[in-house]
Amino acid sequence: MFLLLVVKIPKVQNNLNPERVVGVDLGINVPLYAALNDNEYGGMSIGSREQFLNMRMRMQAQKRELQRNLLHTTNGGHGRNQKLQAFKRLQDKEKNWVHLQNHIFSKSIIEFALKNKAGVIQMERLTGFGRNKNDEVDEGYKFILRYWSYFELQTMIEYKANATGIEVRYIDPYHTSQTCSFCGHREKGQRISQSIFICKNPDCTKGKGKQEKDGTYKGINADWNAARNIALSKKVVDRKKK
Template identity: 50%
Template sequence: MPIITRKIELKIVKDGLTDEEYDQQWKYLYQINNTIYLAANRISTHCLFNDEYEMRLKLHMPRYKEIEKELKKLDSDKKTSDKEIRDRLLNERKELDEDVKNKKKDFLQCSKQNSTYQLVSKEFKQYIPSDILANLNQKIQENYNNNQKKIESGERALSTYKKGMEIPFSIRENKRLKLFIKEEGIYLKWFKEILFRLEFGKDASNNRCIVERLIESDRQQKNKGEDYVANNSSIKLVKYGKSTRIFLLLSIDIPAKKQVLDKDVVLGVDLGIKCPLYLAINKNDNFKMQIGDIEHFHNQRTMFQKRFKSLQKLMCTQGGHGRKKKLEPLEKLKEKERNWVHTQNHVYSREVIKQALKQNAGTIHMESLKDFGKGKDGYVKDEYKYLLRYWSYYELQSMIEYKAKLEGIEVKYIDPAYTSQTCSYCGERGERKKQEEFVCTNPQCKRRGEKINADFNAARNIAMSKKIVER
């Protein structure tokens, strides 16, 4: 089931509370907000400690080091005749790994995940409810496990968490925390009997309808996969000047629409320089579509930059007392710029899904962005630097992916190598004489010598590609 997250403002219901009780509820929220990031960092560092302890146990095993050296030697030689020796060494290493795990378990006296929970529970249970700590532990553990290999190789540092992070909790598992409708309003019952009212405002995203359907699904308990289900959610306290606002980040599993789409019809999405997106279909040469305009993008970003520079000149940012206050206009302008990019990505992703449905495409292909814009030397090419600096392609792909899942469309990522340098009709290399023109030089190609739109050619290659990779 696709997962969506909805951001909805919360207000503490003051009716029936004395001023002292109302203040106590705010103090309780601040207490959690001011300590949860400390618990998150404790879990994160303890995850690393668990792995380091396991590694240290292995280093104190002379035989384990010998096996590693022998396996490296065999891998470098790549002799097929040594298969029996390799298998024997692998089995022996597996036995030693089990021995290490048992020793670590004896030291921790519990599982790896439970050890981190027990650690933070002893230190923070008086400030943070156990349900929140359990959800926090699960979230930090998942994040660490996803990045474990990169941390070990030095590609990235251990994640650290700052004050003001989200406070995770579960609506689904704990019936004390629940959403309900009362007198045409929607409320969230939280810890310490705190009652929040959900404020939907203009509700351009139709959040009220989604929450009402979620409550109705929970009440009727329909079959799984057919209706909305609340996932692990969170609340976040955000400072706006002297006031603090509370937001609910509601995560929901929603069923994909049951549509009869042709999985063999593939929509290729090319990320380009001249236009943000170009679309093509693997089974329809006549369909081609450009989404977005680089001139509009460039003009908007230039406008933001000019305003930013003029504001910098007007204010003194040397430091000292009042520096934070002086920089507020700059931060607001940055936020406006981020919101503009976010909105543009929503518009573009919505158009991609619209065209996929129009063409009856059950599959969307996009390029893996791992080395997007990089040359053979591993550095980003000059023509891509400006675009990658100011455009969030990863966010755009994420939006396309979750919106596609809502419509029952499968999204796959392909290897981007040579998609812009290969002819989509014959598969041979061609020439890209200009940024917007591709010419095939294969004498046997039916499009030989023709000037083909380079972005269309790349999108068509992406649509027909069989080189599927993980994102």
């Protein structure tokens, strides 16, 4: 006699803390930076700008070469078609590379959240992202916005988060990189370079980093600071601007 049992497999229980939030910064220096709302040290950078730039440059150069070849093919016909196809293949290769990187990056974000038992991931809404108060795109973001598919990356993070029971929220992107994540002070010029942030609030101790012997401050990692602001933000918005 056989007994047949139908077993319902429960959704993976990850024992996530609904109060712990991972903030994801889409950075200029590194493609991604993750930080936690309740941890003053922890964080993770994902991907490298150099690797990204190198790959991109190489592909651009190949494309230019092919284009030049195409211009010099005057007789048309078979040779031209072949070159057009090669060009198309190169474009596909480039797209696939960005796609693959987005898969790797989104996976890393989910792993970071699970490792820290974070129940929520917060990201910046892309409408208005990288723009200053005059609604112009900041210089540093121009390049990255042109070459990276952040929308795809966010979509991947979203569906992978859903599968593991992590909630995804979008927040207002304004001032996340110009505000001190320790004291909340916002002032122009605190992000003294693309990678370093120094809080200008005289009473703030943690937002300046280590003090040097000459009294100046080393500053804190600007991308980490932005990621932490994103994790701490209460300005939750719709993904698509209304």
